[in-house]
Amino acid sequence: MYKYLFLFFLMLSGVVARAQHTTGVWDVYQLGAKGDGKTMDTQAIQSAIDQCHQAGGGKVYLHNGTFLSGTIYLKSNVTLYVEAGATLLGSANVDDYPIIPSKYPSYTGELVTNKMLIYAEDARAISIQGRGTIDGRGDDFDGPYLSPSFSGRPRIIHFRNCENVQVRDVTLYNSGSWVQSYQSCKNMLIDGITVDSRENKDIEKPRYATVRGRNTDGLDLVDCERVRISNCFINSGDDAICLKSFSPGEACRDITITNCIVSSNASGIKIGTETSGAFEDITIQNCVVYDTRVDAISIMTVDGARVERINVSNITVRNIKGAAIFIRLGARNRPYRKDAKINAPILRDVRVDNVQGTRIGGFGCSVTGLPGMKVENVVLSRINLEFTGGNFPLDVDKSTVASTSAPLTQAAILQEINREVPENVKAYPRGEMFGRLPAYGFYIRHVKNITLDQVQLRFAQDDHRPALICDDVEGLELSGLQAQGTSATPALLRLVNVQNAVISGSRPIFEVPLFLSVQGKESKGIVLQNNVLKNAKQKVVAEKGAQKSVVVEL
The missing domain is CATH 2.160.20.10 (Single-stranded right-handed beta-helix, Pectin lyase-like)
Structure with a gap:
């Protein structure tokens, strides 16, 4: 009798496996998952991924439940699909996220995987999809702040050297560390996801x-x-x-x-x-x-x-x-x-x-x-x-x-x-x-060839600083600047050791004592052209080593 029961269950399991192979869907419930948020479902989910991968690919399906898990390893041609209303819930036990050897160096250069809920290495055509939630349970972990490596706070997703990757539609919630990290991956699409962490x-x-x-x-x-x-x-x-x-x-x-x-x-x-x-x-x-x-x-x-x-x-x-x-x-x-x-x-x-x-x-x-x-x-x-x-x-x-x-x-x-x-x-x-x-507004220093075109700068409360300062700049084109200043602003614009500059079509929004201060003995080749300066009491002052002759107004 036991022999016949064994053969019956063997045939039944074969039917299930063939059905999953035919449809391309591996339902984790059929591989022993409970989905009750209390029982560890890591083994069931991993078994589904392994079988799906071995069969040539398909979808591992999480639905109608909360699936408690430690680290799972995604493999080539597998889609992990978390249906709307379902949750993949990370374990609160840090030991459920093992650090194992890897071909690829971590943040610190060590050849290890680090800790994460979903990991993939050297995989092709993998994806995470669905309108469900992946909850990293970050509030349950402790560790130093800078911790993408060995702190004991796992990430949610970490893929390395993977190609043809898609992450779509899912919600990634409450991670213990970096929410998702993709290292040395190629041809990726990340679309329509929500990160709430x-x-x-x-x-x-x-x-x-x-x-x-x-x-x-x-x-x-x-x-x-x-x-x-x-x-x-x-x-x-x-x-x-x-x-x-x-x-x-x-x-x-x-x-x-x-x-x-x-x-x-x-x-x-x-x-x-x-x-x-x-x-x-x-x-x-x-x-x-x-x-x-x-x-x-x-x-x-x-x-x-x-x-x-x-x-x-x-x-x-x-x-x-x-x-x-x-x-x-x-x-x-x-x-x-x-x-x-x-x-x-x-x-x-x-x-x-x-x-x-x-x-x-x-x-x-x-x-x-x-x-x-x-x-x-x-x-x-x-x-x-x-x-x-x-x-x-x-x-x-x-x-x-x-x-x-x-x-x-x-x-x-x-x-x-x-x-x-x-x-x-x-x-x-x-x-x-x-x-x-x-x-x-902008502080620009040690720059070669910069253009500011149609820039508007203003403030909600009076601010007496210049709108723009350029220091050690070679090749400046400033066109159509509209900037706010105050009666206490020393100069709306300041150029320090600036060479080959053109300021055109610009104006103070409100009255200022001085439009342009030119400073530094290295300043040269500064051209003013078609600026509207009725709100400036003075146009240009050369000071602190600069010669007024370096400024030409056209």
Whole structure:
């Protein structure tokens, strides 16, 4: 009798396997999953993935339940499908996320996988889809803040050296660390996803007012190529969308980011800070960045990367505590691979067009290189920004005006405007790295060939700083600037050691004492043409070593 029962169950299991093979769908319930949110379903889900992969591919189906799991390993030609109403729930036990050997180096250079809920390595044609939720259960983990490696706080998704990848429609919720990280992957589509992983949600409070941070970047691309990110909503505890490079010989290239809405407790859309290899042919367009603590748009090289052919367009920003636009070439020179060579940094051919924003913080936007290492070929066009303004000291750590601060005195304001801005060669790059800049709008230093076209700058509260300061700039074209100043603004524009500049079609919005201050003995070849200066009591003053003859008015 037992023999016949055994044969019956064997035949039944064969029917199930054949049915799944025929339909291409592996239902995890049929492989022993409970979906009750209490029983560990890791083995059932992994069995479904393994069988699907061995059969040549198909869909692993999670539906009508909450599936508790530790690390699962996605394999070639497998789609993990989380149906609407279903949840893949990460285990609260850190031991359910093993660190195992890998072919590929981690953030620290070690050949290990790190900890994550869903992992794939050397896989092809993989995807995560569905309108369900993947819950990383981040609130249940503890560990140091900087922890993409060994902290005991797992990520939700980590793919390495995978090709033909799709992540669509799912909600990624409450991660313990980076929400999703894609390293050395090619041909990827990330579309229509929601990331909801933000501790300390109130942007008006200090960053860690409620709980400690977890370094929960919303989406990280590390040395990835041919990537399309579109139609995503990301609300993250750290950088929302961040492109990185860990390897001097690799690159992020051929990437588009479009139609995304992001909010962050750090930066919105960012190239950096890990910048070892190259970033090229990247387009960012039609996005909204709001309620963001650091910078809205950041483009940088600080660890030796070559960054070129970057296009940013049609961006709206609101309530940005740092800078709306931050472009930086620095020399922190941090290696992420053992014995790695640090490349010579390059940052050139950047175009930022049609950016509008209000409630931009008081630090000021910046485009800065280093002495002897200039940012090259930058175009800022159709920029319309309103800053919060106000002549208050700023708390760099909180990115807000200190609540007990009194307004700066006029003497303190002049000292601030005339202070020498430190180079901060090795500092962590972000808009607040120089402190409150001498210009409320744009501070531009160590740059070759920059165009500002149809730029509008204004403030909500009086701010006595110049709208624009350029220092050590070769090749400046300033066209159609409309900028606000006050009766206490020393000069609306200041050029320091600037060579070969044309300022045309520009005007102060309100009355200012002086339109242009030219400083420095290296200044030369400055042309004023067709500017409307009825709101300027004086047009030009040459001072601090500059000769008035270097300015020609046509």
